[in-house]
Amino acid sequence: MIELQALTKTYGGRPVVDEVSARFARGTLTAIVGSSGSGKTTLLRMINRLVEPTSGRVLIDGQDAGRIPEVSLRQGIGYVIQGYGLFPHWTAARNIGVVPTLLGWPEARIAARVTELLQMLQLDPAEIAGRYPHQLSGGQAQRIGVARALAARPDVLLMDEPFGALDPLIRRQAQRDLAQIRRQLGTTIVLVTHDMNEALYLGDAIAVMRHGRFEQFDTPDRIIRAPATAFVADLVGETGRALRLLALHPVGSLSRAGEAEGEPVDVAASLSDALAEMIWTGRDRLPVTDAQGQRLGIVTREDILARGRE
């Protein structure tokens, strides 16, 4: 768990982060959304002390981060930045293994961990491990950046606009991959983004930040349903709110017994995806299956529409 206590950073008397207090629960992904200059990156960098707070504290699992030596604090926290910052003179494998190397892992263990991470991120170790950063595509480089951050199994992962440099198509895929791997990891993730859609898609909790303060810190559902300020409402957007809500919930939440014809929908797919499928194929009910293709029941149009009206 990460706890911020009246965390403040001022530059020349002007507060960039202004007495922010919040708790990010263990194993959750908190997305901090804001425009540039809102203080979101500064806030993130105070967690691994790349920026020293002017006042206030960061507690990580109850321990004051300010009292842990900088270097060991950072070695225990994964860090992914926009542009990735891969070391250009090192191979992908050596980049990934940097924190384990700093921690003094034996070489065989590092090599095994690198292979494991590459496989988890769907990269072929034989092909990618020996490549230099300039030989990688944008999507590959991004994944190497994530693998490097995860290498030493950190309890906390900080991500600063991790998808900002990717083109839209690859960005969507990278977001899907992150959503998937984070369920296997149980890591507490703090992700900074300026993209509300990304935050809604990935976040268990969302903090909307403006002028160094949290305007609203809430679940995605509440952010859409009950924006606390005009600024939050503006970020979420007036139109399509019902569809956005539906996008937050999986088909499984409305699955019921019954029979239906045609192509089934996955239990983990969102309600908005199911609705789109109904509109497209002219059906009012879809069979629901799990990842193994096992039939679980059906989802109906009435149920989805009712959920959207709640």
Add this chain to the structure above:
Amino acid sequence: MSVPRIDRLSAVMALPLLASPALTAFGFRPNRIAPPQPRTWAEAIGWPLTGALLAGLVLLAVALLLLRRPGMRLLLLAGALAALVVLLGRGAVLLLEQAAPAARVSPGAGFWLAAGTLLLLLVDAFARMRPGPAARAALLACAVAGVAVLLGSGTLAGLSVAAEFRVRADAFHRATADHLVLAFGSFLAALVFGLPTGLAIQRHPGLRGPVLNLLTLIQTIPSIALFGILIVPLAWVAAHVPGAADAGIKGIGTAPALIALFLYSLLPIVANTVAGLDAVPRAVTEAARGMGMTEARRLWWIDLPLTLPVILAAARIVLVQNIGLATVGALIGSGGYGTFIFQGIGQTATDLILLGVIPTVALAFLTSSIMDLLIALSGGQPQ
């Protein structure tokens, strides 16, 4: 009818190559300071060998016009150059056989024209092979070995520069040692001092302007003036600081020359270190810190390796510059090849001047080539 495509560079170069035998091949002097008298190839090596030379040159020109494979051209040209140099040595010996012991023979315009043309074509052939670092290292090794064999075999013993060398072999070896100490010693000192300085002013931007301006100012002082400026304080130090004179510090000699060369070396090394560190991407620095590297780790693992090509480029500039400037040090008694140059100028003895100039140029060329190789190996661009 198909005409074989003619190599354009060869077509241009064939002209000086074929014209060269018409010029003076040798300069003959009754003694070492007399003005040279022209001697043709025929006068030196006789008509049969001259005929062979002429036929060889014509054949070579034709072969070059038609032959396009760079590897073949390279071998052919290397062979031709070697043959030309052997003929030069032979001619010198034959001319001296008929003359008084004080007589001297040196290469004339005709030889230089032919040799220069061959060398240009050789370099061109090599460039056309698009050589990698390994090939360049191999060629360099071959060239050094070739020159060593040539000098060791006594083929050129008849030439006047060799005669100057024979009388001064000991002085030459001392000069070589002095020159190396001056050029490389000052470079190493500048490296030891300049790298940390570059690092410091890159990390503390307030120092950047003053330090770089000061070093630029030093760079603008003419070398002879800087040597002169240093004489006064060093003489004072030698006279007043106990032990300084025993350590070899004097107003003239090696100490001021080393210090002057050291000062000249600082600007390229400091400026390139700063530029190289500036060029390390921000995201890379940020990531290195975020991963939990200490300052020292980051320096050794990230900053220095990424800056190495730029620092090597500075080292190349500094070494070539120092090898040249070290000759001037001879004026204040620091030794080195400059000694022969200034003695030669004083005695109007061209051969003696050449005895200083040739090794200086060869050393500079060799150093520059080796540094280029190192830069290429470190991932940078050779200049």
